[in-house]
Structures are given as structure tokens and as C-alpha cells.
Amino acid sequence: MAVSQTNLAWATLLDLGPPERGRRRLNDRLAHALRTAIRDGRLAEGAAVPPSRALAEELGCSRWVVTEAYGQLIAEGYLAARVGSATRVSWSPETPQPQPHAPSAPARPSIRYDLAPGLPDLRAFPRRRWADAVRAVTGSAVHYDLGLPDPAGHAVLRGTVAQYLRRSRGADAGAASVSVCAGVTDGLVRTCRALRARGIADLGTEDPGWGRLRDAATSAGLRVHPVPVDHDGLRVDDLARTPARAVVVSAAHQFPTGTVLSPARRAGLVRWAREVDGFVIEDDYDAEFRYDRHPVAVMQGMDSSRVFLLGSVSKTLSPALGLGWLVASPALIPALRAANPVAAAPPVLDQLALATFIDRGWYDAHLRAARRRFRSRRDLLVRTLGAQVPEGRVAGTAAGLHILLHLPDGTDTRGTVRAAAATGLRLVDLDDYRAHGPGERALVLGYGNITDTEIPPAVALLRKALRSER
Template sequence: MTVSQTNFAWATLLEVGPADGGRRRLHDRLARALRTAIRDGRLAEGAAVPPSRALAEELGCSRWVVTEAYGQLVAEGYLCARVGSATRVSWSPDTAQPRSRATRAPARPPIRYDLAPGLPDLRAFPRRRWTDAVRAVTGSAVHYDLGLPDPAGHAELRTTLAQYLRRSRGADAHDGSVSVCASVTDGLVRTCRALRAEGIADLAVEDPGWGRLRDAATSAGLRVHLVPVDQDGLRVDDLAGTPARAVVVGAAHQFPTGTVLSPARRARLVRWAREVDGFVVEDDYDAEFRYDRHPVAVMQGMDPGRVFLLGSVSKTLSPALGLGWSVAPASMTPVLRAANPVAAAPPVLDQLALATFIDRGWYDAHLRAARRRFRTRRDLLVRTLGEQVPQGRVAGTAAGLHILLHLPDDTDTAGAVRAAAAAGLRLADLDDYRTNRPAERALVLGYGNIGDTEIPPAVTLLSEALRTPTASRAGAAP
């Protein structure tokens, strides 16, 4: 039973009813009203009913009426009274009428190991320093910081982000061009609305790519066109065959292939944007994690008048913080904000906490530690895959928090994902991220949110899933 002093049933509507010609006494009517509230679920199991004196004052009756009603419900099993504690509800429809075995939904097997992409190491979230940052800004925030937030974001965080992006990502950013948002997806929705307001109705996206980016574009009213990706990134020449005047690209680390947009294609993409009087939307989602070569600067620095830059802390700290940013071309900043008049900025204290976290050097320290940890984990995953899944070929290992595991063409990757899930292992099929599905089979394996000691048993389950009859297609012709 839940015991919570915040769970008092003070505001529950009790329909005590009229006197009924004296045939039902007040304490009987009160007991019936409480019993009905409990049976209807308005008073949940564990909820504390008000003290008898307080309820009597509320109802304008004697305390004896309330104690008699409570006593009746205790005798019936609806309430539980303990000395020194509040009287609480001890009955619920679920405990009184358990569902039959035939109607109970089958339980899903628990996920023991998570090799799906999309999350950082949530175990390593810097709780103490983030708490210190929140405590510091809560104590130092001036009174007007506690009012309605600026839709563009707090000026202090916008200044801090502009400085950080200039020194760490080579961006051409200043506080006037930075807007604070909740995530990359949120930033893309706002950007797409601004593009639509400028008369741009068609947007190109990478294939394969993150499905939520396509959803964000269509939700803003844009038509989406798919452009393939190869070993050098987005095939820029294929853009000419679409009516798009804007394109979303993961230049530093494409998801899910892990490719880096080559220098020649970067330059070609910027020229394309100028030729069509359009824009590039750069998704810089996990560029902080590079292991085998130096970080690649953002495209936005090449032409800040044609490139939007989107980023967040979802892959570096946690998506639970709901903090991201966009850097817009100067000509589009007023359009961006006018096209999103009701877009809500993240909570001000959280914004100030992130600014403090960055300004004190804690963010850089966290990233340095994370890079060392992820490099070690990536090496362990690649080595273990080589030992237990020798038929696989690993790619996209140089950066980010995921790799591709290419498998023989006769592998049923969807069947392997289902078999792994039944064994408690979460995987992702490359087919889930692409519209055009060639014969090439591959799994997208994330290593951000899994412990080092969990990798060997997780790969063992993966190997077993690939050996299931459906996944291995043992009857396929050689």
C-alpha cells in the first residue's frame, strides 16, 4: 500500500445526498458516499482520508458522524486505521476482482541487454555536478528570471552556447542567431515551419535516416523527398532530381550508416543551396564522440547564411533534460521565431543550469571522460563480435554511439531482432531506417546505454539469435 503524506483525499467530491426524509442517517449517507468514491476509483488504494475533525468541519457536522462512517468502512474492509497514522483506503477494484488468467495480457520478456541505438550512457549522468549547477542557479537567479521565459531562450544560455559552438564545433554563431529548444527534433519542426513560411514546400532527407526527422518535416507541412547515402555521405547530385530547396544532412556522422560527408560533397552541397536559393539543415546530433580521427567542423561555418545548425545534449548528457539549440542564418532568425509564436522554451532554471555546467568546464570534462569510456566499450564490442559473430562485418566505428554489423545477404535480420527480443536483447534492424531496401542485410548496434560487463553476454544472445532457423535461413541455396 502506498504511504504518502501528499496523497490525502482532501479534494474528492463526496455526494452525501439529501436527508431522504430521515430514513438514512447522515453517517450512513457519508459512509455510502465514501464507499462509492472508493469503488469508482476516485479514492485510490493507499490514499489517506481526511482526519475526522477536519472532514466534520468541512461537512458542517459533528465529529461523531465522521468517526461512525469511518468505523463502518473499516469493518467492511474499505479503510484501514492504524494508531499514530492516517486512516487510508485499503480496497481497490484490482485487489478485489483480480483478472482471470485467460484475460490477463501475456507478459513481455524483460529486456536484459540494450544494443539498440539512440541513448548515451545514462548510468554515467553527472548527477552531482548537475545538482550543483541547479542549486547554484536556484540560489542566484534574479526574480525576473522566474517569470515567463523568453521564447528564444535565456540570453545567458544563448551566449554560452554560441561561445561553445564557436570553439568546439567551428560554428559561426552568436547569441542573436542561437535559439534554445527541447531537442533536435523540436528544432527541426521549428525550422521546417520557418522554411514553409518562406515558401519552401519540399525538403530532402537522407535514406537511410532517422524516421523522426521525416515525421517532423511532414508535421510542419513539407513534402519529403528521399536521397540515398553512400560511403561519402549524401549523394548531392541526386538532389537535382528533386524539387527540394532544403535538405537535412548529418554531415559529421550520418545516422545510421556512420559515414562522414566528404569535403568535396560539403562544398557541392553549399553550392547547391546557393543555386536553388535554398538551405541546408545540419543535424549535429553526436559529433562530440570521435575516436580515430580529429573532430570534423560543422558545415554551418562554411556558409552561415545558408546553413541551419541543430544540436542538443540528448546524446551527451540525457534526453530527459529536454535541452537543445538551433543556429539560424541571420535572414531567417526573425522568420524562425515568427513562424513558431507558441513554441515553448525549456524551463529557465534548466537553461541556466546548463549554462553554468558549460561555463564551469564540467561539460568538457564530462565529454572527455565519455569519449574514453565509449572508445573502450566500442573496442570491446568490435572484438567480441569478431569472436562470436565471425560471419559479420563491422562498419561505422570511427565515431558516434553505434556501429553497423553487416551480415550475409540470406540473413533474416527482422527474424533475428524478434528472436533476440524473446531472449531479452534489444536490437535494431537497418531496414527500420530505410525506405529502399536492397539485399544487403545489417543490424544497427548501439553501445551507449550498455555496461562493459554486459557486452559479452549480449553478443552471445545476438549470436544465438542469428542461428535461429528463421534468421539463418538454413535452407537457402549456397
């Protein structure tokens, strides 16, 4: 076990017991009590026993009693002492037994290169700026900020998020319409519960699409109806043929195909919601990363009474922060609160840190730098694929943190994923995101959390895996 100076055996109950024949002296009784505690495992190997002076004071005896007991146990091998360090337990009741040799399965190779989608560049997380924001709010937070948090989120962050969404995403949002949540999945569960309470039991989802959104909707009690996606995004005509009165859509950058919902489909989706008296739930998961032009504005701005807007910092900063938002029409806020009475907001200090991070311009600066870095990395990945995998066709390059690599018919994409994993390369098959069986042969390649220098060797392993499966 790791040795820690704070791993002190202060709280161990030592039963010195009454004087007995052959063990009348206090130091003998103390040694016996410590020995028993070690044998019982109450004092684990590596634990530091209290300094002799401190233990003598606690027991109300002379220091000599403790040093004699410690000396006895050191001689017996139960304790070990080093100059300048604490005296520590050096014996464990668990003695490892030799195991008979048996053949075992070959160890799975560790992942050297990760081309799976879903993560931003975690190496580029703005640690210093975030630490500055946390330090600032910890010092400036008023005492009532440290009490029970508002379930809807802190008013400061709600106002900051609303202002950010208005200026950067074209949203129709005010502080009263924003609820702070733990991320997109949390926001979707809350929304689905509110819809279920309104009598809406069927939800359309994109196919292919992010499986966790389907699982989240199902957990909230809704029936899920996968709706096909083509080069213009979700097919609204197919949605209209389902019993769904709500739909989840990633309009600005569909996952995983990378398509952008066309203007006609956007208008058609809002019109559908009005005709069925339903709702659109917009997952705005990585729309900040658009490389050919400015990001497409959110659909929520077209009809804020019919469109819920979900967002988070999981793709822009880090999923470890657990910070997101749900924007709904103020008229729907009471229903959201009633359907989620025990929903809790993220920690208040984290909320205030994010508000500070945005208000001081650090978030915008981080996004600008990230866009430049991701655009360059995407270009490198596309060039390398063109040279190493010429039979592949790249799509979905305009935005986001992943691309699609379409492969010739007959390619065993599942076998390719397995072969790549055996060499230390993580890949994801497009079929993993389909609700209904296999479709066009393609791989979903993420480039958010891989370095530029890792791309050429990663693509070389991809080429090797493809050839081995042929």
C-alpha cells in the same frame, strides 16, 4: 494502491443531512455520510480519513462524535486503524470477479540487453553536477527570469551556446543567431516551416537516415526526397537531380551508416545550395564523440548564410532534458520567428542550469570522461564481435555511439531481429532506416546505453539468433 500519508480524504463532500427518524444523533449521521462516500467510490480504498480532532473542529462538534463514527465503520469493515498510523478506507466498491480460464499468448520476454542505437549512457548522467547547477540558478535567478520566457530562449544560454559552438565545433555563431529549442526534431520543424514560408516546398534527406527527420519535414508541409548515401556521405550529384532546394545532412557522423561527409562533398553541398538559392540543414547530433582524431568542424562555418545548424544534449547528456539549439543567419531570424509564432522555448530554469553546467566546465569534463568510456566500450564490442561473429564486417567505428555490422548476402536480418527479441536482446535492422526497400544486409548496433559487462552475453545472444535463422 500505494499508501501515502498525504493521501488524505480532506476534500470529500460529506452530506450529513437533517436529523431523521432512527438516525438523530450526529455520530450516526456522520457514519452514514462516510459510509455512502466509501460505497460511491468518492473515498477510495487506502485513502486516509482526517484525524478525529481535525474533523471535529471542521464540523464544529465534539471529538467523541467523530471517534464514535470511525469506530462504527471500523467494526463494519469500511475503515481500518493501526496504532501510529492514519485511519484508512479498507473497502472498495469494486470487488474483483473470477475470470474464466482462457488460453493466452505467451508473454513477450523483457529486454535484458539493448543494442539499439539512439541513447547515451543514462547510468552515467551527471546527477550531482546537474543538481548543483539547478540549485545554483534557482537561488540566483532574478525575479524577471521567472516570468514569461523569451520564445528564442534565455539570453544567457544563447550566449553560452554560441561561445561553446565557436570554440568546440568551429561554428560561425553569435548569441543573436542562436534559438533555444526542445531538440533536433523541434529545430527542424521550425526550420522547415520557415523554408515553406519562403516558397521552398521540397527537401532532400539522407537514405538511409533517421526516419523522424523525414516525418518532421513532412509535418511542416515539405515534400521529402530521399538521397542515397555512400562511403563519402550524401551523394550531391543525386541531390542535384531532385527538385529540392534544401537538404538535411548529418555531415560529421552520418546516421546510421557512420560515414563522415568527405571534404569534396562538403564543398559541393555548399556550392549546390548557392546555385539553387537553397539551404543546408546540418544535424550535428553526436559529433562530440570522435575517437580517431578531433571532431570534424561543422559545415555551418563554411557558409553561415546558407547552413542552419541543429544540435542538442540528447546524445551527450540525456534526451529527458529536452534542450537543444538552432543556429541560423541573423538575416533569417525574423523569418524563423514569423513562421513559428507559437513555438515555445524550454523551461527557463532548465536553460539557465545548462548554461551554468557549460560555463563551469562540467560539460567539457563530462564529454572527456564519456569519450574515454565509449572508446573503451566500442573496442570491447568490436573485439567480441570479431571473436563471436567472424562472418560479420564492422564499419562506422570512428565516431558516435553505434556501429554497423555488415552480414553475408542472404542473411535474414529481420528474422535475426525477431529471434534475438525472443531471447531478450534488442537489435535494429539497417533496413528500418531506408526509405526505398531493402538493401545491404546489416544491423545497427548501439553501445551507448549498455554496460561493458553486458556486451559479451549480448553478442552471444546475437550469434545464437544469427545461427537460428540460418
